[in-house]
Every structure is written in structure tokens, then in C-alpha cells.
Amino acid sequence: MVVDQLSDAEVDRLFHALADATRRDIVRRTVDGEHSVSGLARHYPISLTAVQKHVAVLEEAGLVLKHRHGREQRVIGNHDALRRAQQLLDELDSLWRGRLDRMGALLDEDSRGGTT
């Protein structure tokens, strides 16, 4: 469809992952550098397990990448996925510019043929 870079399922996962304030905050913190899951957990009034679940949702949506460093689970934001999110908005922007232009073209046809 309009967003042909992403499958429907991918878009769905992306939206679901970003629909939560804690998950958005995790994305924001990890986009500029790597954080351990336990380090992230200190920022939120929720259990480490709950944070791990949020990270898992983000990882499934491709928004963060996770890897093991010694005994630590480390998380880093996935710039490619964020760029796709931005792209989605840009697509929407251009879709509507196109619609408004096509409306204008239709109305112009009236004025050209309207005097006959």
C-alpha cells in the first residue's frame, strides 16, 4: 500500500511497541547508547521483570537490539527502525499533499470547462 517498506504485521508490531510510555522512554534512552537492562530498570518504578518484558516487546518490533555482555543483558536503540518510523510519517505527509493537489487539479478543470 502506501507504506510499502513495511509489511502489515511489521507496522502492527511497531505501533504496539510504541504505544507505551515506558517503552518509548527506553527507546529514547537507548538510541544514543547502550544500556544494561538492570541500569534501565532503575529509571522506572516497576520490577526488573517488567522492564525485561518491555525490552522484549521492543526487540520483537525491531526497535532495539539486545545482546549479552558478560552477565549483563545490554540494549541499544535500532536506528534503522526509528528511521522507518520517520519514513512512515513522511509517507503520510506526501500522501496528503498529493490528495490536496489532486483536489486542486479537479477544481481547475471546472474553471476551464465551466464557461461553456
Added chain:
Amino acid sequence: MTVTHVAKDTERLTMTMTAEYDVAAERAWQLWDDPRQLERWWGPPTYPATFVDHDLRPGARVTYFMTGPSGDQPRGFWDVQEVEPPRRLVVQDGFADETWAPLDAMPSNRMVLEIADREGGGVVMTVTSTFASLETMEQLVAMGMEEGMTLAMGQIDAILAE
């Protein structure tokens, strides 16, 4: 000449599209009210739209499909909420499956059309979309502009380009 403007309001989590046309409000309303005219602008050239049911009355469901270059036909609908010709139309816009049932997983949004008279003639058409699920996308973009954010989204692009 159409003057168009698209603004993403990251505080109200809406996207507002504005265009000015040199026609009366009644004529601008027809672009939405007449399905044959609607078909000529709703879909992008690669995905022309065909409206199946089209009745702009509160409670009605407008249905349409688009035809893609490979013959694929995604379906969509509007659930009509408010109609005040020729000034205002409010619909919930979403995607549907083969039986026209709304696809809950796909993004849907509330779309408000407003047609106002412009001083000296013509109209200003404003379409405001509030995204039930895309709003989170907008917030993500907004985060890049927040004070204290180390990386703005634009900078991310620059880093990715390195």
C-alpha cells in the same frame, strides 16, 4: 493555484493539512460528497480508489477499495460521525478485511474536514487527522525535539549516513 500546507502538531498529536481553493464552499464540499469526484483524488495515481457505499450521514459506513499496480485491492472504510454540509465532516478512517470488517491491527484515525470561507473569496480546506496508533509515532518524532534529548532525529539520519 492550490496552496497546501501540512503541519505535524506534536503536542496535540495531530497532522493538519491545509489547502486554499478559489471556489465556493459548496463546490469544495462536492469533492467529498460526490463519490465519483472523491475517487479522482483519494487514492494516489498508483492506487486509484473505488467507492462502493457512499452516504455521508451520521452512522453510515462509507466503503472503498483501492487497486494497486499488481492487482492487489486493499479495502478501507469511513465510519461517518458528523456531517454539516458544506462546512464540516468527521469520520473514523480505517482499513478493512475482505468482508469489510475493520482491521483493528491496522492504524485508523479520526479525520475532521473543515471548509471555511476565505476573506475575499475562495475557501480554506483543513483536514485534521488524529492518530489512534500513529500518535505514538508522532511522539517518537517529538522526542527528538525535546530539550535534553542528546540526539535529534535529524542527527540520527546524519549518523546513519556516515
